[in-house]
Amino acid sequence: VFRYPRQVQFAETDLAGIVHFSNYFRYMEEAEHALWRATGCSIESAGSESGWPRVAAAFEYKRPLKFEDQFEVRVSIVSATSRTIKYGFTIVCGDVEIGSGAMTSVHAQKFPDGSLRAVPIPQGVVDRLRAAVSGT
Amino acid sequence: VFRYPRQVQFAETDLAGIVHFSNYFRYMEEAEHALWRATGCSIESAGSESGWPRVAAAFEYKRPLKFEDQFEVRVSIVSATSRTIKYGFTIVCGDVEIGSGAMTSVHAQKFPDGSLRAVPIPQGVVDRLRAAVSGT
Amino acid sequence: VFRYPRQVQFAETDLAGIVHFSNYFRYMEEAEHALWRATGCSIESAGSESGWPRVAAAFEYKRPLKFEDQFEVRVSIVSATSRTIKYGFTIVCGDVEIGSGAMTSVHAQKFPDGSLRAVPIPQGVVDRLRAAVSGT
Amino acid sequence: VFRYPRQVQFAETDLAGIVHFSNYFRYMEEAEHALWRATGCSIESAGSESGWPRVAAAFEYKRPLKFEDQFEVRVSIVSATSRTIKYGFTIVCGDVEIGSGAMTSVHAQKFPDGSLRAVPIPQGVVDRLRAAVSGT
Numbered sequence: 001v002f003r004y005p006r007q008v009q010f011a012e013t014d015l016a017g018i019v020h021f022s023n024y025f026r027y028m029e030e031a032e033h034a035l036w037r038a039t040g041c042s043i044e045s046a047g048s049e050s051g052w053p054r055v056a057a058a059f060e061y062k063r064p065l066k067f068e069d070q071f072e073v074r075v076s077i078v079s080a081t082s083r084t085i086k087y088g089f090t091i092v093c094g095d096v097e098i099g100s101g102a103m104t105s106v107h108a109q110k111f112p113d114g115s116l117r118a119v120p121i122p123q124g125v126v127d128r129l130r131a132a133v134s135g136t
Numbered sequence: 137v138f139r140y141p142r143q144v145q146f147a148e149t150d151l152a153g154i155v156h157f158s159n160y161f162r163y164m165e166e167a168e169h170a171l172w173r174a175t176g177c178s179i180e181s182a183g184s185e186s187g188w189p190r191v192a193a194a195f196e197y198k199r200p201l202k203f204e205d206q207f208e209v210r211v212s213i214v215s216a217t218s219r220t221i222k223y224g225f226t227i228v229c230g231d232v233e234i235g236s237g238a239m240t241s242v243h244a245q246k247f248p249d250g251s252l253r254a255v256p257i258p259q260g261v262v263d264r265l266r267a268a269v270s271g272t
Numbered sequence: 273v274f275r276y277p278r279q280v281q282f283a284e285t286d287l288a289g290i291v292h293f294s295n296y297f298r299y300m301e302e303a304e305h306a307l308w309r310a311t312g313c314s315i316e317s318a319g320s321e322s323g324w325p326r327v328a329a330a331f332e333y334k335r336p337l338k339f340e341d342q343f344e345v346r347v348s349i350v351s352a353t354s355r356t357i358k359y360g361f362t363i364v365c366g367d368v369e370i371g372s373g374a375m376t377s378v379h380a381q382k383f384p385d386g387s388l389r390a391v392p393i394p395q396g397v398v399d400r401l402r403a404a405v406s407g408t
Numbered sequence: 409v410f411r412y413p414r415q416v417q418f419a420e421t422d423l424a425g426i427v428h429f430s431n432y433f434r435y436m437e438e439a440e441h442a443l444w445r446a447t448g449c450s451i452e453s454a455g456s457e458s459g460w461p462r463v464a465a466a467f468e469y470k471r472p473l474k475f476e477d478q479f480e481v482r483v484s485i486v487s488a489t490s491r492t493i494k495y496g497f498t499i500v501c502g503d504v505e506i507g508s509g510a511m512t513s514v515h516a517q518k519f520p521d522g523s524l525r526a527v528p529i530p531q532g533v534v535d536r537l538r539a540a541v542s543g544t
Contacts, residue, residue: 146423147422147430151421151474151475154423156418
């Protein structure tokens with residue numbers, strides 16, 4: 001499991017006094033990108049015409065997070081196909097499980113006609129992500 | 137189906153040139169709150185100690201939205217229990233389906249000891265939401 | 273004065289129960305872009321390599337905005353040079369002045385070497401913005 | 409000067425490929441709150457009915473920030489009155505100055521009638537902030 005530590009910022013809370021539910025999707029993405037950096041790559045290769053748009057994203061909420069809470073996003077690789085990666089996430093704050101979720105991304109390329117189409121994931125990428133997840 | 141019209145704002149896009157995937161959860165919430173207002177209520181009763189934290193939220197992405205796109209969020213009531221409501225959402229832009237999702241909220245009350253616990257949904261609330269969904 | 277009507281959304285509030293101060297900058301930008309559309313143009317010409325990065329932005333806060341408040345952003349053109357436009361903004365909610373601010377943008381072009389440099393504003397743009405501000 | 413290190417996250421960028429200008433206000437706030445924590449306090453005392461709403465906020469932009477840039481927010485105390493504190497900020501990325509800004513906050517209390525009024529800053533607060541700024 002790859003671990004991404006984070007603290008709740010003021011702007012991430014809402015009038016109910018807890019983190020707005022949409023921000024958990026940003027926390028998951030931050031952890032995903034930190035995992036990529038742990039493999040020595042950036043998910044965004046400068047000048048590249050390919051990217052990783054989302055196919056699906058979901059989160060189940062168990063306990064709220066509050067301002068200045070220190071929490072951890074734990075990332076795993078749930079599955080992968082030739083063109084997609086599905087990540088799993090658990091968010092914990094101390095001993096408390098805050099919730100868990102998943103996101104599936106597709107490797108897509110922008111073609112000269114402006115269209116965005118799924119393309120194969122370069123060899124080795126999924127292996128390196130799996131190694132970074134196991135090694136920590 | 138209840139319809140909530142919206143236009144993509146600049147700050148909602150990311151460096152890939154499309155709406156950031158986390159913002160679809162804000163679009164769904166905006167549509168949910170507009171549905172509540174259509175019943176003559178606000179989801180947040182001023183001074184009330186009860187609220188509607190999320191239990192689950194999910195979205196599946198089919199096509200991207202871009203800056204200034206005019207789109208529509210269509211809301212339905214998928215199911216309800218004594219304490220929870222599950223909303224369904226489809227986002228369309230012209231004839232194109234952008235994606236669809238769901239959110240489940242629980243009616244919760246803040247008790248004097250600071251704890252937040254599920255409490256029954258006041259009578260009539262779900263009927264009024266269903267009527268607002270059917271009537272439009 | 274150009275008027276942009278808006279309602280406060282839940283995700284824009286923070287734990288203090290009011291709109292987070294950073295969101296006023298998004299409200300000003302939304303109003304600026306609505307002003308551009310009122311001239312028949314978009315501030316972002318598709319495929320164009322030019323844009324309008326900010327040089328300066330400021331806001332003074334008088335009264336808070338709360339969830340579901342209906343407010344109005346009033347836009348004026350404070351001044352313009354050959355490469356910059358300074359917009360003025362006042363936000364009001366009913367009879368109450370919420371605050372006022374200003375933003376200066378520069379017309380910039382992305383050059384093949386990746387650099388971003390100020391370039392002259394195309395003729396007529398400032399006149400059309402001024403007309404849209406006066407005509408409403 | 410108090411230093412707050414930070415990295416640009418994907419969701420903070422916009423379609424121009426750079427950090428959206430409104431996010432600099434969130435960066436300044438994050439640094440302000442980190443400064444408070446460095447004094448051993450939180451800017452939000454749990455259960456307290458007082459807070460620090462903004463009176464004014466401004467930023468001048470010199471160079472853009474991009475995805476994954478590592479930058480630093482440098483905080484200083486510009487001035488203080490019996491009820492307000494004005495913070496100054498400079499954001500740098502390596503040797504490059506990204507921009508600078510300021511924010512003024514007022515110490516306010518929520519009264520039983522719902523009104524929010526300025527109240528004196530508790531003794532020692534400004535001294536502790538000044539010490540944290542000098543000591544680092």
